Amino acid sequence: MTVVRLREVTREHGQVRALRGVSLEVSAGELVAVMGPSGSGKSTLLNLAGGLDRPTSGNVEIEGRDLAGVPDLAALRRRSVGYVFQDLNLIPSLTAAENVMLPRELDGVRSRQARTEAMTALAEAGAEEIAGRFPEELSGGQRQRVAIARALAGERRLLLADEPTGALDTATGDEILRLLRSRCDDAGAAVLLVTHEPRYAAWADRVVYLRDGLIAESGSVRLESAR
């Protein structure tokens, strides 16, 4: 089953053509790595795939729904899409658990259930013991785990991760990749992962290389030895 489908998507910012006609499908259970030089359009692609931005032309479907026809994109995003971006957007006045709960509560999930889900997701991300702490009390790696937990809570079908391993050490980066991978394998999520690191791309089923806003190359990987 296709979870996200982009058809001939372009995105222009004035004179800048960030994407120039990209078609891509990611199925349930599939992890696709997006690589390419700085400015090649990787973040733009992720933003469009998750409905955070709209294409100049072409269309994007999430779970069979064309986003152009969705009246409440924010609700669809909260329900179906988990994001882990580099600036993690954790809310400083909320604890780790409350940060994870917030999108679920906005979506109408009762507080008690949202908390249970948050604790499960934090445990999965290896961050259970910091549930009650505030972002400023956490290390970079711990904040990253909270952001991952927030993306995982509520069993969203599409996970978008823009360099989620950022400045983390290799062991923590590997752990995060293992987590994303198991979401694909065990829960049937579709994952789009932007990374500069071949080490992490090796966890993907497929790697898409962007260059100047176009897919320059696409191929399957299964470098078992890297895992």
Ligand SMILES: Nc1ncnc2c1ncn2[C@@H]1O[C@H](COP(=O)(O)OP(=O)(O)OP(=O)(O)O)[C@@H](O)[C@H]1O
């Ligand atoms: N809001 C914007 N306004 C103007 N230009 C933009 C905007 N967003 C992106 N661009 C331009 O679109 C192109 C693609 O940017 P994008 O951030 O998608 O690339 P990237 O591959 O993710 O880069 P990096 O690896 O540095 O994050 C770049 O030339 C960038 O300057």
